[in-house]
Amino acid sequence: MPFLYHRVPKKVHGKTLYPLNTLKHKFPKAYEKEKEKYVEREEILGRKISILNCLWNDVLHLSPIHPLKIKKELMKAGFKPKTRKWFKINVNKLDLKKTIIFLNKYGPRTIKQEFDKKNFIKYDVKKLSQYEDIPKETKEYYSKRFKEGKGPLLRFYAAPHVFYKGNLDVGDVEIIEV
Secondary structure, eight states, X not given: OOEEEEEOOSSOOTTEEOOHHHHHHHOHHHHHHHXXXXXXXXXXXXXXXXXXXXXXXXXXXXXXSOHHHHHHHHHHHTOOOOOXXXXXXXXXXXXXXXXXXXXXXXXXXXXXXXXXXXXXXXXOGGGGGGGOSOOHHHHHHHHHHHHTTOOOSOTTTTOOEEEEESOEEOTTOEEXXX
């Protein structure tokens, strides 16, 4: 069975994962810390995801790619990534009406104000295995950033994501270290 992954925040508030906009109101300090992921790409925070009738920061970003694959690819590029904790989420845990697959075909610098609907497909557990590998563009991005002497801003650059609109109970979710 495929799983979805989300990095465990350094400071978890209870047993729930919250999208950025919810954090802003419930836990402002945590919001400020998590918002740091968007340095040099703040404009994406206001992007609309019309298919879910929300904004980019109203969804949780989950990865169908196992974090060990990401870590190995970063190491191939020359980085020395730290071991991190990840939630390993059962794919059947998600409410289908709140979930969509974001293909991430256009890197964050070229995305229009509202995402192109062709960049999304219906969430289908049976098709998730198609998105478990790291795209060539992601690997090239890692190499480029290493050659420039910069860390990767985006570990999931050009890689598909699963967007989940709303909060997610992770009280019973396995945590792995990679």
